[in-house]
Amino acid sequence: MNQKQLSLFIRHAFSLTNAEKAAVKGANPAFANAMTQIRRLVEGLPEEALLQDKAWKRLRPQVMQALQPYNDSFRESIVDSLEGISKEVEENVVKSLEAIKAPAPIGTSGPIRNAPTGQLQAFGNRILAGNVQSALSKTSIANVKLEKLFRVNPELDTPTSLWMKQNFQTIDRTVRTGILQGASTQSIASQISDEITKGGLLRATKDTATGKIKAQANTVARTAIQSFNRQITEQVWDANADALEGLVYEWTSALDSRVCPTCGPLDGQKKPERGDLPETPIHANCRCNVVVVDPDEDDDVRTAIQLSETKPTGKGAYASKVRVNGKNFYRKAVEIKPKGATYPDYLADMAKKDTKDS
DSSP states (O other): OOHHHHHHHHHHHHHHHHHHHHHHHHTHHHHHHHHHHHHHHHHTSOSSHHHHHHHHHHTHHHHHHHHHHHHHHHHHHHHHHHHHHHHHHHHHHHHHHHTSOOSSOOOOSSSOTTOOOSOEEEETTEEEEHHHHHHHHHOEETTEEHHHHHOOOTTSSSOOOHHHHHHHHHHHHHHHHHHHTTOOHHHHHHHHOOOBOTTSOBOOOTTSHHHHHHHHHHHHHHHHHHHHHHHHHHHHHHHTGGGGTTOEEEEEOOOSTTOOTTTGGGTTOEESSGGGSOOSSOSTTOOOEEEEEOTTOSOOOOEEEEEESSOOOSTTEEEEEEEETTEEEEEEEEEOOSTTOOHHHHHHHHHHHHHHHO
């Protein structure tokens, strides 16, 4: 991609991250209330292990009842975030296309060409524009459609969604582990959640059930945002297929310390057809995207993220830190050279330099 496309890509990546955080944050009050209720239920268990186990089994309907408002709130918050970024995603794709020295001018500026207008459809209890509705209906997390993940089945004695079941499994493992280890009722309760702070916030300590569910929620939000981003992006491409002639599709990884072994080798691969590359997100928490580029573009720019314990200076330096393997690092975006080099090439080059320095 060229320099302008790269700038748009980075800016858009930050916007998607903000949308992910907003989706999780919007459901925080309902989440805090649910986990507080569940902690109180666990605090009421008897102290003797056998009685604890029997009493815990009887509490399942009450735990599910406590989880449902969070289920509904999180679903609404995700849909809010998706609807909120739909226009921005569309505009970003259009700008990225316009930044290419394309053989024909891009005819879209603003609404997606030929997209349904004025046609409203329902998504759950929401009324959304046709193109957003279409994207939402295809948005999925680990091959599970968004609507199915949060859908409650009223035909069951204890109506539950897949998300509620996943949350319950996390809580159930925590409680049963405590019972098997002979922990006190209060000790088991403390592993459900920390107490709410004076400011009304629930501390999501990593090893508690609350922390684990919060981490799962981050994964769901990130994956849903990336899936939705692809849906809208491909709507723009489909609407401008005539202007894409002669261009190719390029896989672009996030190019930082969290790039996984699956996505890293794909970075920089260019294919003439979209179907020649995997569908994004390729896995849960995937942050990769596919972009349209000019294969003959002279200005081919790629960057990688360098980590350091000392604060970097100059172009590409980040003001904030990133946490990797429990430690905070400063970051700086550096250009990958020569032209056409990929992120794996960059890592190999860095390994050679480390070997020479040692």
